[in-house]
Amino acid sequence: MKRILFAVLGAISLSACAQAPQGAAAAAKTDPAKADAAQPAVPTGNAPKVAAGSADARAVEAVRTLNPKVDIDKVGPAPMPGFREAVVGGQVVYVSDDGRYLFLPGSGGALFDTKAKRNVMEDTLAGMRRDLLKTIPASERIVFAPPNPKHTVTIFTDVECGYCRKLHSEIAEYNRQGIAVEYLAFPRMGIGSEDYKKMVSVWCATDRRKALTDAKSDHGAVSSKQCKNSVEQQYEVGQRAGLTGTPMILNVDGVQLGGYVPPAQLREALDKLAAESKTAAKPAAAVATPVGGL
Known part of the structure:
Protein backbone atom coordinates (compact mmCIF):
# COMPACT_ATOMS: atom_id res chain seq x y z
CA MET A 1 0.00 0.00 0.00
CA LYS A 2 1.30 3.40 -0.90
CA ARG A 3 2.16 5.67 2.02
CA ILE A 4 1.30 9.36 1.83
CA LEU A 5 4.15 11.52 3.09
CA PHE A 6 2.29 13.14 5.99
CA ALA A 7 5.23 14.90 7.56
CA VAL A 8 8.04 16.82 5.94
CA LEU A 9 11.61 16.22 7.00
CA GLY A 10 12.31 17.42 10.52
CA ALA A 11 8.68 17.13 11.62
CA ILE A 12 8.57 13.42 12.40
CA SER A 13 8.05 13.97 16.12
CA LEU A 14 4.43 13.54 17.09
CA SER A 15 2.11 15.40 19.43
CA ALA A 16 2.26 12.61 21.96
CA CYS A 17 3.32 11.82 25.51
CA ALA A 18 6.58 9.88 25.62
CA GLN A 19 6.79 6.35 26.98
CA ALA A 20 8.94 5.83 30.05
CA PRO A 21 12.56 4.86 29.13
CA GLN A 22 13.20 1.13 28.93
CA GLY A 23 16.69 0.39 30.24
CA ALA A 24 20.12 1.48 29.12
CA ALA A 25 19.36 0.93 25.44
CA ALA A 26 17.37 4.17 25.41
CA ALA A 27 20.58 6.12 25.93
CA ALA A 28 22.73 4.31 23.34
CA LYS A 29 24.19 6.51 20.58
CA THR A 30 26.55 6.04 17.66
CA LYS A 117 7.94 10.30 -1.69
CA ARG A 118 6.96 7.63 0.77
CA ASN A 119 8.27 6.03 3.92
CA VAL A 120 9.08 2.51 2.73
CA MET A 121 9.45 1.28 6.32
CA GLU A 122 5.78 2.07 6.86
CA ASP A 123 4.69 -0.56 4.32
CA THR A 124 6.18 -3.35 6.45
CA LEU A 125 5.19 -1.82 9.77
CA ALA A 126 1.59 -1.19 8.68
CA GLY A 127 1.06 -4.84 7.75
CA MET A 128 2.57 -5.99 11.01
CA ARG A 129 0.42 -3.59 13.04
CA ARG A 130 -2.72 -4.69 11.21
CA ASP A 131 -2.02 -8.32 12.13
CA LEU A 132 -1.21 -7.43 15.73
CA LEU A 133 -4.47 -5.52 16.17
CA LYS A 134 -6.41 -8.61 15.09
CA THR A 135 -5.17 -10.39 18.23
CA ILE A 136 -7.22 -8.07 20.45
CA PRO A 137 -10.93 -8.99 20.47
CA ALA A 138 -13.50 -6.34 19.62
CA SER A 139 -14.99 -6.87 23.08
CA GLU A 140 -11.77 -5.54 24.64
CA ARG A 141 -11.89 -2.19 22.83
CA ILE A 142 -13.60 0.89 24.23
CA VAL A 143 -15.53 2.28 21.28
CA PHE A 144 -16.88 5.77 20.61
CA ALA A 145 -18.59 5.72 17.22
CA PRO A 146 -21.21 7.63 15.20
CA PRO A 147 -24.20 5.69 13.80
CA ASN A 148 -22.68 5.21 10.34
CA PRO A 149 -18.93 5.82 10.54
CA LYS A 150 -17.02 6.73 7.39
CA HIS A 151 -13.70 5.70 8.93
CA THR A 152 -12.51 3.68 11.92
CA VAL A 153 -9.26 4.26 13.79
CA THR A 154 -7.58 2.40 16.61
CA ILE A 155 -5.99 4.63 19.24
CA PHE A 156 -3.58 3.42 21.91
CA THR A 157 -4.34 5.69 24.84
CA ASP A 158 -3.24 6.49 28.38
CA VAL A 159 -5.35 8.13 31.09
CA GLU A 160 -2.52 10.35 32.37
CA CYS A 161 -1.21 11.71 29.04
CA GLY A 162 -2.18 15.32 28.33
CA TYR A 163 -2.47 14.77 24.57
CA CYS A 164 -4.69 11.72 25.18
CA ARG A 165 -6.95 13.83 27.37
CA LYS A 166 -7.07 16.59 24.76
CA LEU A 167 -8.02 14.09 22.06
CA HIS A 168 -10.74 12.53 24.20
CA SER A 169 -12.17 15.95 25.12
CA GLU A 170 -12.95 16.28 21.38
CA ILE A 171 -14.33 12.76 20.92
CA ALA A 172 -17.77 14.09 19.95
CA GLU A 173 -16.22 16.12 17.13
CA TYR A 174 -14.28 13.08 15.86
CA ASN A 175 -17.60 11.25 15.73
CA ARG A 176 -19.24 14.20 13.93
CA GLN A 177 -16.46 13.94 11.36
CA GLY A 178 -17.61 10.37 10.73
CA ILE A 179 -14.71 8.78 12.61
CA ALA A 180 -15.23 5.81 14.92
CA VAL A 181 -12.59 5.58 17.64
CA GLU A 182 -11.61 2.21 19.12
CA TYR A 183 -9.42 2.71 22.18
CA LEU A 184 -6.77 0.28 23.37
CA ALA A 185 -4.84 0.64 26.61
CA PHE A 186 -1.22 1.67 26.77
CA PRO A 187 -0.20 2.68 30.32
CA ARG A 188 3.00 4.43 29.29
CA MET A 189 4.55 4.31 32.77
CA GLY A 190 4.62 0.51 32.54
CA ILE A 191 2.99 -2.59 33.98
CA GLY A 192 2.37 -2.30 37.74
CA SER A 193 2.49 1.51 37.78
CA GLU A 194 -0.31 3.65 39.21
CA ASP A 195 -1.15 4.53 35.63
CA TYR A 196 -1.52 0.83 34.83
CA LYS A 197 -3.77 0.28 37.87
CA LYS A 198 -6.06 3.12 36.76
CA MET A 199 -6.37 1.61 33.30
CA VAL A 200 -7.14 -1.81 34.75
CA SER A 201 -9.89 -0.14 36.79
CA VAL A 202 -11.28 1.43 33.61
CA TRP A 203 -11.28 -1.88 31.73
CA CYS A 204 -12.90 -3.60 34.72
CA ALA A 205 -15.65 -0.99 35.08
CA THR A 206 -19.25 -1.88 34.26
CA ASP A 207 -19.43 1.17 31.97
CA ARG A 208 -15.98 1.38 30.40
CA ARG A 209 -16.82 4.41 28.27
CA LYS A 210 -17.87 6.45 31.30
CA ALA A 211 -14.94 5.18 33.37
CA LEU A 212 -12.46 6.17 30.65
CA THR A 213 -14.03 9.62 30.32
CA ASP A 214 -13.94 10.08 34.10
CA ALA A 215 -10.32 8.92 34.30
CA LYS A 216 -9.32 11.44 31.63
CA SER A 217 -11.16 14.34 33.26
CA ASP A 218 -9.45 17.03 35.35
CA HIS A 219 -10.12 15.21 38.60
CA GLY A 220 -9.14 11.87 37.06
CA ALA A 221 -11.37 9.89 39.41
CA VAL A 222 -12.04 6.22 38.74
CA SER A 223 -13.17 3.58 41.20
CA SER A 224 -10.47 1.01 41.89
CA LYS A 225 -11.41 -2.37 40.45
CA GLN A 226 -9.75 -5.69 39.67
CA CYS A 227 -10.87 -8.35 37.21
CA LYS A 228 -9.59 -10.57 34.44
CA ASN A 229 -8.49 -8.03 31.82
CA SER A 230 -6.40 -7.57 28.68
CA VAL A 231 -4.61 -4.33 29.58
CA GLU A 232 -1.22 -6.04 29.76
CA GLN A 233 -1.82 -7.75 26.42
CA GLN A 234 -2.79 -4.44 24.83
CA TYR A 235 0.33 -2.81 26.26
CA GLU A 236 2.52 -5.55 24.79
CA VAL A 237 0.81 -5.24 21.40
CA GLY A 238 1.46 -1.50 21.50
CA GLN A 239 5.15 -2.08 22.14
CA ARG A 240 5.40 -4.61 19.31
CA ALA A 241 3.60 -2.15 17.03
CA GLY A 242 6.41 0.34 17.58
CA LEU A 243 4.59 2.69 19.93
CA THR A 244 6.88 5.20 21.63
CA GLY A 245 4.25 7.60 22.96
CA THR A 246 0.53 8.09 23.40
CA PRO A 247 -1.81 8.63 21.72
CA MET A 248 -0.95 6.51 18.68
CA ILE A 249 -3.53 6.59 15.88
CA LEU A 250 -3.75 3.75 13.36
CA ASN A 251 -6.13 3.33 10.46
CA VAL A 252 -7.68 -0.01 9.49
CA ASP A 253 -4.63 -0.87 7.38
CA GLY A 254 -2.23 -0.29 10.26
CA VAL A 255 -0.88 3.02 8.93
CA GLN A 256 0.15 5.40 11.70
CA LEU A 257 -1.42 8.82 11.30
CA GLY A 258 0.26 10.56 14.20
CA GLY A 259 -0.12 11.30 17.87
CA TYR A 260 -2.77 13.92 18.60
CA VAL A 261 -4.37 15.02 15.31
CA PRO A 262 -7.28 17.51 15.32
CA PRO A 263 -10.62 16.03 14.16
CA ALA A 264 -10.91 17.79 10.80
CA GLN A 265 -7.26 17.13 9.96
CA LEU A 266 -7.65 13.46 10.86
CA ARG A 267 -10.72 13.17 8.61
CA GLU A 268 -8.76 14.76 5.76
CA ALA A 269 -5.88 12.31 6.25
CA LEU A 270 -8.24 9.32 6.35
CA ASP A 271 -10.04 10.50 3.20
CA LYS A 272 -6.70 10.80 1.37
CA LEU A 273 -5.59 7.34 2.44
CA ALA A 274 -8.92 5.84 1.38
CA ALA A 275 -8.75 7.58 -2.00
CA GLU A 276 -5.16 6.47 -2.49
CA SER A 277 -6.05 2.89 -1.62
CA LYS A 278 -8.79 2.87 -4.26
CA THR A 279 -6.43 4.39 -6.83
CA ALA A 280 -3.74 1.79 -6.10
CA ALA A 281 -6.28 -0.98 -6.73
CA LYS A 282 -6.82 0.18 -10.34
CA PRO A 283 -4.59 -0.93 -13.23
CA ALA A 284 -1.33 1.01 -13.11
CA ALA A 285 -1.47 1.85 -16.83
CA ALA A 286 -4.82 3.58 -16.45
CA VAL A 287 -4.10 5.71 -13.40
CA ALA A 288 -1.35 8.10 -12.36
CA THR A 289 -1.26 8.00 -8.57
CA PRO A 290 -0.77 11.46 -7.04
CA VAL A 291 1.49 11.93 -4.03
CA GLY A 292 0.35 14.44 -1.48
CA GLY A 293 0.71 15.49 2.13
CA LEU A 294 -1.27 17.22 4.79
Whole structure:
Protein backbone atom coordinates (compact mmCIF):
# COMPACT_ATOMS: atom_id res chain seq x y z
CA MET A 1 0.00 0.00 0.00
CA LYS A 2 1.30 3.40 -0.90
CA ARG A 3 2.16 5.67 2.02
CA ILE A 4 1.30 9.36 1.83
CA LEU A 5 4.15 11.52 3.09
CA PHE A 6 2.29 13.14 5.99
CA ALA A 7 5.23 14.90 7.56
CA VAL A 8 8.04 16.82 5.94
CA LEU A 9 11.61 16.22 7.00
CA GLY A 10 12.31 17.42 10.52
CA ALA A 11 8.68 17.13 11.62
CA ILE A 12 8.57 13.42 12.40
CA SER A 13 8.05 13.97 16.12
CA LEU A 14 4.43 13.54 17.09
CA SER A 15 2.11 15.40 19.43
CA ALA A 16 2.26 12.61 21.96
CA CYS A 17 3.32 11.82 25.51
CA ALA A 18 6.58 9.88 25.62
CA GLN A 19 6.79 6.35 26.98
CA ALA A 20 8.94 5.83 30.05
CA PRO A 21 12.56 4.86 29.13
CA GLN A 22 13.20 1.13 28.93
CA GLY A 23 16.69 0.39 30.24
CA ALA A 24 20.12 1.48 29.12
CA ALA A 25 19.36 0.93 25.44
CA ALA A 26 17.37 4.17 25.41
CA ALA A 27 20.58 6.12 25.93
CA ALA A 28 22.73 4.31 23.34
CA LYS A 29 24.19 6.51 20.58
CA THR A 30 26.55 6.04 17.66
CA ASP A 31 29.49 8.45 17.46
CA PRO A 32 30.28 9.42 13.83
CA ALA A 33 33.30 11.56 14.80
CA LYS A 34 35.85 9.19 13.23
CA ALA A 35 34.04 9.18 9.92
CA ASP A 36 33.87 12.98 9.92
CA ALA A 37 37.63 13.15 10.45
CA ALA A 38 38.27 11.39 7.14
CA GLN A 39 36.79 14.31 5.20
CA PRO A 40 35.46 17.52 6.77
CA ALA A 41 31.74 18.01 6.32
CA VAL A 42 30.78 20.76 3.90
CA PRO A 43 28.85 23.68 5.44
CA THR A 44 25.71 24.27 3.39
CA GLY A 45 22.99 26.37 5.02
CA ASN A 46 20.24 27.66 2.74
CA ALA A 47 22.61 27.83 -0.27
CA PRO A 48 24.61 24.58 -0.29
CA LYS A 49 28.11 24.88 -1.73
CA VAL A 50 28.82 21.41 -3.06
CA ALA A 51 30.37 20.11 -6.24
CA ALA A 52 27.79 19.62 -8.98
CA GLY A 53 27.06 15.95 -9.65
CA SER A 54 28.75 14.82 -6.43
CA ALA A 55 27.26 12.51 -3.80
CA ASP A 56 27.03 15.55 -1.52
CA ALA A 57 25.00 17.40 -4.15
CA ARG A 58 22.67 14.43 -4.54
CA ALA A 59 22.22 14.30 -0.75
CA VAL A 60 21.28 17.97 -0.67
CA GLU A 61 18.86 17.46 -3.55
CA ALA A 62 17.24 14.50 -1.75
CA VAL A 63 16.65 16.58 1.38
CA ARG A 64 15.29 19.45 -0.70
CA THR A 65 12.91 17.03 -2.45
CA LEU A 66 11.22 16.29 0.87
CA ASN A 67 11.38 19.83 2.22
CA PRO A 68 12.76 22.65 0.04
CA LYS A 69 12.68 25.16 2.92
CA VAL A 70 14.62 23.25 5.57
CA ASP A 71 18.09 24.43 6.65
CA ILE A 72 20.94 22.06 5.86
CA ASP A 73 23.83 22.77 8.21
CA LYS A 74 26.39 20.37 6.75
CA VAL A 75 26.84 17.34 4.55
CA GLY A 76 29.74 14.91 4.44
CA PRO A 77 30.80 11.26 4.66
CA ALA A 78 28.66 8.85 6.68
CA PRO A 79 29.93 6.17 9.10
CA MET A 80 28.74 3.46 6.67
CA PRO A 81 29.74 3.10 3.01
CA GLY A 82 27.28 4.10 0.31
CA PHE A 83 25.72 6.96 2.31
CA ARG A 84 26.27 10.64 3.03
CA GLU A 85 25.56 12.18 6.42
CA ALA A 86 23.71 15.48 6.70
CA VAL A 87 22.68 17.66 9.62
CA VAL A 88 19.26 19.09 8.86
CA GLY A 89 17.63 21.46 11.31
CA GLY A 90 19.66 19.96 14.15
CA GLN A 91 18.80 16.39 13.15
CA VAL A 92 21.18 13.87 11.58
CA VAL A 93 19.96 12.11 8.44
CA TYR A 94 21.64 9.67 6.04
CA VAL A 95 21.22 9.75 2.26
CA SER A 96 22.28 7.03 -0.18
CA ASP A 97 25.03 8.14 -2.54
CA ASP A 98 22.62 8.01 -5.49
CA GLY A 99 20.20 10.31 -3.62
CA ARG A 100 17.32 7.82 -3.81
CA TYR A 101 16.93 6.89 -0.14
CA LEU A 102 16.97 9.06 2.97
CA PHE A 103 17.18 7.45 6.40
CA LEU A 104 15.93 9.33 9.45
CA PRO A 105 17.31 7.58 12.57
CA GLY A 106 16.04 7.95 16.11
CA SER A 107 12.85 6.91 17.84
CA GLY A 108 10.66 5.09 15.31
CA GLY A 109 12.98 5.86 12.41
CA ALA A 110 11.97 6.29 8.78
CA LEU A 111 13.42 5.34 5.40
CA PHE A 112 12.12 7.59 2.63
CA ASP A 113 12.14 6.82 -1.05
CA THR A 114 12.67 10.38 -2.27
CA LYS A 115 11.40 9.60 -5.79
CA ALA A 116 8.16 7.94 -4.69
CA LYS A 117 7.94 10.30 -1.69
CA ARG A 118 6.96 7.63 0.77
CA ASN A 119 8.27 6.03 3.92
CA VAL A 120 9.08 2.51 2.73
CA MET A 121 9.45 1.28 6.32
CA GLU A 122 5.78 2.07 6.86
CA ASP A 123 4.69 -0.56 4.32
CA THR A 124 6.18 -3.35 6.45
CA LEU A 125 5.19 -1.82 9.77
CA ALA A 126 1.59 -1.19 8.68
CA GLY A 127 1.06 -4.84 7.75
CA MET A 128 2.57 -5.99 11.01
CA ARG A 129 0.42 -3.59 13.04
CA ARG A 130 -2.72 -4.69 11.21
CA ASP A 131 -2.02 -8.32 12.13
CA LEU A 132 -1.21 -7.43 15.73
CA LEU A 133 -4.47 -5.52 16.17
CA LYS A 134 -6.41 -8.61 15.09
CA THR A 135 -5.17 -10.39 18.23
CA ILE A 136 -7.22 -8.07 20.45
CA PRO A 137 -10.93 -8.99 20.47
CA ALA A 138 -13.50 -6.34 19.62
CA SER A 139 -14.99 -6.87 23.08
CA GLU A 140 -11.77 -5.54 24.64
CA ARG A 141 -11.89 -2.19 22.83
CA ILE A 142 -13.60 0.89 24.23
CA VAL A 143 -15.53 2.28 21.28
CA PHE A 144 -16.88 5.77 20.61
CA ALA A 145 -18.59 5.72 17.22
CA PRO A 146 -21.21 7.63 15.20
CA PRO A 147 -24.20 5.69 13.80
CA ASN A 148 -22.68 5.21 10.34
CA PRO A 149 -18.93 5.82 10.54
CA LYS A 150 -17.02 6.73 7.39
CA HIS A 151 -13.70 5.70 8.93
CA THR A 152 -12.51 3.68 11.92
CA VAL A 153 -9.26 4.26 13.79
CA THR A 154 -7.58 2.40 16.61
CA ILE A 155 -5.99 4.63 19.24
CA PHE A 156 -3.58 3.42 21.91
CA THR A 157 -4.34 5.69 24.84
CA ASP A 158 -3.24 6.49 28.38
CA VAL A 159 -5.35 8.13 31.09
CA GLU A 160 -2.52 10.35 32.37
CA CYS A 161 -1.21 11.71 29.04
CA GLY A 162 -2.18 15.32 28.33
CA TYR A 163 -2.47 14.77 24.57
CA CYS A 164 -4.69 11.72 25.18
CA ARG A 165 -6.95 13.83 27.37
CA LYS A 166 -7.07 16.59 24.76
CA LEU A 167 -8.02 14.09 22.06
CA HIS A 168 -10.74 12.53 24.20
CA SER A 169 -12.17 15.95 25.12
CA GLU A 170 -12.95 16.28 21.38
CA ILE A 171 -14.33 12.76 20.92
CA ALA A 172 -17.77 14.09 19.95
CA GLU A 173 -16.22 16.12 17.13
CA TYR A 174 -14.28 13.08 15.86
CA ASN A 175 -17.60 11.25 15.73
CA ARG A 176 -19.24 14.20 13.93
CA GLN A 177 -16.46 13.94 11.36
CA GLY A 178 -17.61 10.37 10.73
CA ILE A 179 -14.71 8.78 12.61
CA ALA A 180 -15.23 5.81 14.92
CA VAL A 181 -12.59 5.58 17.64
CA GLU A 182 -11.61 2.21 19.12
CA TYR A 183 -9.42 2.71 22.18
CA LEU A 184 -6.77 0.28 23.37
CA ALA A 185 -4.84 0.64 26.61
CA PHE A 186 -1.22 1.67 26.77
CA PRO A 187 -0.20 2.68 30.32
CA ARG A 188 3.00 4.43 29.29
CA MET A 189 4.55 4.31 32.77
CA GLY A 190 4.62 0.51 32.54
CA ILE A 191 2.99 -2.59 33.98
CA GLY A 192 2.37 -2.30 37.74
CA SER A 193 2.49 1.51 37.78
CA GLU A 194 -0.31 3.65 39.21
CA ASP A 195 -1.15 4.53 35.63
CA TYR A 196 -1.52 0.83 34.83
CA LYS A 197 -3.77 0.28 37.87
CA LYS A 198 -6.06 3.12 36.76
CA MET A 199 -6.37 1.61 33.30
CA VAL A 200 -7.14 -1.81 34.75
CA SER A 201 -9.89 -0.14 36.79
CA VAL A 202 -11.28 1.43 33.61
CA TRP A 203 -11.28 -1.88 31.73
CA CYS A 204 -12.90 -3.60 34.72
CA ALA A 205 -15.65 -0.99 35.08
CA THR A 206 -19.25 -1.88 34.26
CA ASP A 207 -19.43 1.17 31.97
CA ARG A 208 -15.98 1.38 30.40
CA ARG A 209 -16.82 4.41 28.27
CA LYS A 210 -17.87 6.45 31.30
CA ALA A 211 -14.94 5.18 33.37
CA LEU A 212 -12.46 6.17 30.65
CA THR A 213 -14.03 9.62 30.32
CA ASP A 214 -13.94 10.08 34.10
CA ALA A 215 -10.32 8.92 34.30
CA LYS A 216 -9.32 11.44 31.63
CA SER A 217 -11.16 14.34 33.26
CA ASP A 218 -9.45 17.03 35.35
CA HIS A 219 -10.12 15.21 38.60
CA GLY A 220 -9.14 11.87 37.06
CA ALA A 221 -11.37 9.89 39.41
CA VAL A 222 -12.04 6.22 38.74
CA SER A 223 -13.17 3.58 41.20
CA SER A 224 -10.47 1.01 41.89
CA LYS A 225 -11.41 -2.37 40.45
CA GLN A 226 -9.75 -5.69 39.67
CA CYS A 227 -10.87 -8.35 37.21
CA LYS A 228 -9.59 -10.57 34.44
CA ASN A 229 -8.49 -8.03 31.82
CA SER A 230 -6.40 -7.57 28.68
CA VAL A 231 -4.61 -4.33 29.58
CA GLU A 232 -1.22 -6.04 29.76
CA GLN A 233 -1.82 -7.75 26.42
CA GLN A 234 -2.79 -4.44 24.83
CA TYR A 235 0.33 -2.81 26.26
CA GLU A 236 2.52 -5.55 24.79
CA VAL A 237 0.81 -5.24 21.40
CA GLY A 238 1.46 -1.50 21.50
CA GLN A 239 5.15 -2.08 22.14
CA ARG A 240 5.40 -4.61 19.31
CA ALA A 241 3.60 -2.15 17.03
CA GLY A 242 6.41 0.34 17.58
CA LEU A 243 4.59 2.69 19.93
CA THR A 244 6.88 5.20 21.63
CA GLY A 245 4.25 7.60 22.96
CA THR A 246 0.53 8.09 23.40
CA PRO A 247 -1.81 8.63 21.72
CA MET A 248 -0.95 6.51 18.68
CA ILE A 249 -3.53 6.59 15.88
CA LEU A 250 -3.75 3.75 13.36
CA ASN A 251 -6.13 3.33 10.46
CA VAL A 252 -7.68 -0.01 9.49
CA ASP A 253 -4.63 -0.87 7.38
CA GLY A 254 -2.23 -0.29 10.26
CA VAL A 255 -0.88 3.02 8.93
CA GLN A 256 0.15 5.40 11.70
CA LEU A 257 -1.42 8.82 11.30
CA GLY A 258 0.26 10.56 14.20
CA GLY A 259 -0.12 11.30 17.87
CA TYR A 260 -2.77 13.92 18.60
CA VAL A 261 -4.37 15.02 15.31
CA PRO A 262 -7.28 17.51 15.32
CA PRO A 263 -10.62 16.03 14.16
CA ALA A 264 -10.91 17.79 10.80
CA GLN A 265 -7.26 17.13 9.96
CA LEU A 266 -7.65 13.46 10.86
CA ARG A 267 -10.72 13.17 8.61
CA GLU A 268 -8.76 14.76 5.76
CA ALA A 269 -5.88 12.31 6.25
CA LEU A 270 -8.24 9.32 6.35
CA ASP A 271 -10.04 10.50 3.20
CA LYS A 272 -6.70 10.80 1.37
CA LEU A 273 -5.59 7.34 2.44
CA ALA A 274 -8.92 5.84 1.38
CA ALA A 275 -8.75 7.58 -2.00
CA GLU A 276 -5.16 6.47 -2.49
CA SER A 277 -6.05 2.89 -1.62
CA LYS A 278 -8.79 2.87 -4.26
CA THR A 279 -6.43 4.39 -6.83
CA ALA A 280 -3.74 1.79 -6.10
CA ALA A 281 -6.28 -0.98 -6.73
CA LYS A 282 -6.82 0.18 -10.34
CA PRO A 283 -4.59 -0.93 -13.23
CA ALA A 284 -1.33 1.01 -13.11
CA ALA A 285 -1.47 1.85 -16.83
CA ALA A 286 -4.82 3.58 -16.45
CA VAL A 287 -4.10 5.71 -13.40
CA ALA A 288 -1.35 8.10 -12.36
CA THR A 289 -1.26 8.00 -8.57
CA PRO A 290 -0.77 11.46 -7.04
CA VAL A 291 1.49 11.93 -4.03
CA GLY A 292 0.35 14.44 -1.48
CA GLY A 293 0.71 15.49 2.13
CA LEU A 294 -1.27 17.22 4.79
